[in-house]
Amino acid sequence: MLSLYKILSILLFPFIELWLFYRVYKGKEDKKRLNERFGNTSIKRPDGNLYWVHAVSVGEANSALILIDQILKTDKSCSIILTTTTTSSNQIISQEIKKYDNKVIHQFLPIDSLYCVRSFLNYWKFSKIFFIESEIWPNIIYESKKLGCQLNLINARISPKSYKFWLIAKKLFFINIFSNFDKIIVQDKNDIAKFKNLTKSEVLFFGNLKSQSKPLLYDDKELSKISKQINNRPILLCSSTHDKEEEILLDCYNELQKQFSDLLLIIIPRHINRSKNIAKIFDKYNVAIRSANDKITNKTQIYLVDTMNELGIFYKLCNFTFIGGSIENIGGHNPYEAIKLDCAVISGEKFFNFKEIYQNLEKNNGCLIAKSQKDLIKNLTKLLENNKLSKELIKNSKSLINKNKFIDKLVDILN
Numbered sequence: 001m002l003s004l005y006k007i008l009s010i011l012l013f014p015f016i017e018l019w020l021f022y023r024v025y026k027g028k029e030d031k032k033r034l035n036e037r038f039g040n041t042s043i044k045r046p047d048g049n050l051y052w053v054h055a056v057s058v059g060e061a062n063s064a065l066i067l068i069d070q071i072l073k074t075d076k077s078c079s080i081i082l083t084t085t086t087t088s089s090n091q092i093i094s095q096e097i098k099k100y101d102n103k104v105i106h107q108f109l110p111i112d113s114l115y116c117v118r119s120f121l122n123y124w125k126f127s128k129i130f131f132i133e134s135e136i137w138p139n140i141i142y143e144s145k146k147l148g149c150q151l152n153l154i155n156a157r158i159s160p161k162s163y164k165f166w167l168i169a170k171k172l173f174f175i176n177i178f179s180n181f182d183k184i185i186v187q188d189k190n191d192i193a194k195f196k197n198l199t200k201s202e203v204l205f206f207g208n209l210k211s212q213s214k215p216l217l218y219d220d221k222e223l224s225k226i227s228k229q230i231n232n233r234p235i236l237l238c239s240s241t242h243d244k245e246e247e248i249l250l251d252c253y254n255e256l257q258k259q260f261s262d263l264l265l266i267i268i269p270r271h272i273n274r275s276k277n278i279a280k281i282f283d284k285y286n287v288a289i290r291s292a293n294d295k296i297t298n299k300t301q302i303y304l305v306d307t308m309n310e311l312g313i314f315y316k317l318c319n320f321t322f323i324g325g326s327i328e329n330i331g332g333h334n335p336y337e338a339i340k341l342d343c344a345v346i347s348g349e350k351f352f353n354f355k356e357i358y359q360n361l362e363k364n365n366g367c368l369i370a371k372s373q374k375d376l377i378k379n380l381t382k383l384l385e386n387n388k389l390s391k392e393l394i395k396n397s398k399s400l401i402n403k404n405k406f407i408d409k410l411v412d413i414l415n
Helices: 002-011 013-025 031-038 058-074 087-100 114-124 138-146 160-173 189-198 220-230 245-257 272-281 311-317 352-363 373-385 387-402 407-414
Strands: 050-054 079-084 104-108 128-132 150-156 183-186 202-205 235-241 264-269 287-289 302-304 320-323 344-348 368-370
Touching: 002 013, 002 114, 002 138, 013 031, 031 104, 031 114, 050 058, 058 079, 058 087, 058 128, 058 150, 058 407, 079 087, 087 104, 114 138, 138 150, 160 189, 183 189, 183 407, 189 202, 189 352, 220 311, 235 245, 235 311, 245 264, 245 272, 245 373, 264 272, 264 311, 272 287, 272 302, 320 373, 344 373, 344 387, 352 368, 352 387, 368 373, 373 387
Parallel strands: 050 079, 050 128, 079 104, 128 150, 150 183, 183 202, 235 264, 235 320, 264 302, 287 302, 320 344, 344 368
Antiparallel strands: none
């Protein structure tokens, strides 16, 4: 089965190449750095030990940076290649890694075609590799193992659907890709047994790496400007929203407006390429759009934030946020980013990607979980009526995070 995958990755390469050029045309790939996706680079390899950390996008990259920070503290002689797949992650990372004085180099992940992978691995010659979360590329993993690299899967998670797939692959096709990892560090206790069913590799649990990350950056001047425009109005912030969720949140807003007539709804979609479609939902309302530099006036009902890397501003601005991906069957999103900027969290009940986190937060009165639209309106009303409730949720959630500082122990285990 693996041999078939390798052959297909070679035979389909011309089509993959065309697909990448199409992505360049659509602005989803960096034209100037497209050679990196083919496993090539113009950057000289640093001398000495070289580690590779891979993070898919912005969320995983934030986790990767806290891991990198600790690795460089404990091993000052090494250098690190940090790969991602999205152009948006590069915008953040290029700023963040400046502080490491060329000890960290960013590259885009090569496509999982055999010759591209071999070109990448043979050039950089890594001694240790760290994959963040759950992106699995067979050629990269098997070729890395063949070269004798120490392979680690960090902050690993596995959805019920993926677990069934890999279990079938193991039983029917004798494919056990997870056995190539030396260590698998899971982010949720519930996944320990699943990974142990899939591999004989060492499976460990410390906590979610995202809980160890630093607060999101934000622009003080922009924060002050937006705050003045809002002028002490009550705010309903909804972040990381997905398709169909905006309609439900708009219904909630309409209901809440009966009690809070000057309520401002701020929507920050998970994927800003949906912004035009979202704006159509709000066409009967007075809407200000962030990318159009619209100002928030006392007549503005809805503020649509369709710009990159500004989530920190709005978490710092607001007392609480509803985190999307939890009404629709997406699996929820990271609550730590909000909590670390003193923004209390309310979520729907479909948070299976962050199950243990939300369950612990709820158990310790560190967040609110809405089990229905009616329940959501009820909880939002409580938060809007009583600022003390937000402060209490933040106090409890931060206390929970501070109890579990494990990044130093994690890196010690990986050495």
